[in-house]
Amino acid sequence: MNELQLIEMTALFLAVTLALYALLGGADFGAGIVELFAGGRDRETRSVINQAIAPVWEANHVWLIVAVVILFTAFPQAYARLSTTLHIPLALMLVGIVLRGCAFTFRHYDPRPEEQDALYTRVFALSSVFTALLQGIIVGAVISGRAGSDATDFVGLYVLSWLHPFCALVGVFTCALYGTIAAVFLVGETRDSALRGRFVRRAKRWLLCTVMLGGVVLASAYLFDLQFAEKFFEDARSRLALGAATALLPVLWLLLTREMPNLSRIVMGLIVALILLGWIAAQFPALIPAQTSGGEEAIYALAAPAPTLRLLLWALFAGLALIVPALIFLLRTFKRTPSA
């Protein structure tokens, strides 16, 4: 495998881990978001959420760490650069991650939860939204090229790199997307048909919301005259991704109506993968696009030397060979849709 292929393969791995994180970690954050919007009195939703997330959330969130490790091993300068310009939203995101994980676990394990339940629940729900919002902002900052800013003053470099309406919209979209993933996944977590019906209706509402917001994001990309908009609609791959994702929407709708949770989950996963694909295709091969063309940093220029990449890929393959079966075992142990 020559060096270019090595780099592309590594970038592919990075994309796949991000997609898995968006799907699985997103489902966890989404659960908190769904809970927030479901209202305090919806006990059934809460208890289903608790049961659904508890065994798998630790494993789900490791994908983020894998993605970060790939990034700093294979594209260290990009990692360093993003960590500098996006310091503030990244730090805020971390606060959200810590609060969410702890609130959820404490709520689950505190033997006398009544005393602090309200606190845990509020923190869990709010930090889920907060983190999702920030993750979207960070992605928006990268996509729009603002993160690649070479400003020299504090505000320009550390604030304007991410504080912008487009980034905020991507943030809101991310919240909606995560909420939808969670809502779809929740359908399969209960046998109770009345509850299921409610979950299906909720999932559909969230889906509609997300589609609308997706449209808003793309429209705003045009309005703000972002390079991203141009590339997204020009590139054959991202057009294909958009088309395929759109085509899958009625399929998902139908599967939800027919209450077929496992297929719904698969289609949801495909949609998420396609969204990520569309994003990446629009900016490939740039890892950190720049607002002005020519300033971007392509993966080829940023990549670590071949020996590092080769060893990383081996480690990833070997790791996945161990982890994927283990993960499947975990999910099957707890997610087998209960038979009456």
Added chain:
Amino acid sequence: MAMSLGFHIVFASIGIAMPFFMALSHYRYLRTGKRSYILLTKAWSKGVAVFFAVGAVSGTVLSFELGLLWPGFMEHAGAIIGMPFSWEGAAFFLEAIAIGLFLYGWDRLRPWTHWFCGLVVGISGVLSGFFVICANGWMNSPAGFDWVNGRAVNIDPVAAMFNDAAFIQGLHMTVAAFQATGFAVAGLHALLLRRRPRSVVHRDALHIALVFAAVSSLIQPLVGHAAAQSVARRQPEKLAAMEAHFTTARRAPLLLGGIPDVSTGRVDYALAVPGGLSFLAFGDVDAEVQGLDAFPPDERPPVLITHLAFQTMVVIGSVLATISVVILFLLKRRSPLLTSRLFLGLLAALTPAGFIAIEAGWTVTEVGRQPWIIYRVLRTADAVTPMPGIVVSLVVFTVLYLILTVLLIAIMRRMIAMLHAAEKAEGAQHE
């Protein structure tokens, strides 16, 4: 970052050692059916679940903080030392899966499969700890690259990962995790047993924890000695700072206690053992040990902190090792002295000792490496983020961790109360 690491290391240590304590208790239950063992295993697993969660999220913070705080380090080091981080990530992934299976699989897995999952948590914990310490070892003993014009070239990640410091540091920390967790758990259960002398659960817990604590405490001085010899060979100025050894000399004295004064180059109030340092560092009383004077002033680590931290760690280690001899003796003899109020009180007092030693030890190795972030290659000052106002991050995370600590303590207390209620209910059933 030191703050996040200092916080994380406590949880990581518990995550490394506790699964083995649980596996032992669980094993005994599966073999003997004795109810106290299952109560203990379940109680411990709830505690572990909560600690694991906090450890995991603080670990996530760290993987980002590498870049947030040290972009100048990561842009050079990432490609070189990324490998052990990916292995650590893989091991941690397995650990996260295994703990999900263990904590929630009581009714869904066959008993011995379930037990095995618990064991896997421990094994992958040990491995991931080892791997991540390879990265720190590399910072102390850089390998696998050439530094040309401010860049790393000819990168060899394998050589980097298996650097000279990796194994001994990894071993020292792993043993320390068992030691600190062992004494902390023993101390906690000793305190509880003191209040409820008839509790079988606490007695069983104490026995298990003490075995791990004592054995590791007796191994540790040997490992620590090897680690110090490694430092003497590879990072002489760190050794000089640790031992407050200002003047290069043969037959260098070992200084016990004392407060170093950098301006005068003297150590006041110390007890000096002639030739002791030369002997310990190199096995030869006449060997020359480099003092701080052998190094340019801007390459000398801060002596006061490094020396005091080192002495703290060694004193605690020695105390724990001594007590461990007593513990093993009492265990062997099944002596009632082990559960006497006096001894239990002593153990309770030692609860935080191991963790204080761990924090002290990390202080030694990190502060003792200054001014370098990559020893003799890259200075810490050149690697730090250019973003102003970092102190805000520090304050935010410190406050966050403090809040979490307070909550954890409250939760632990409630869990203990629940355990007592459960034990009481079991006792009532048998009457």
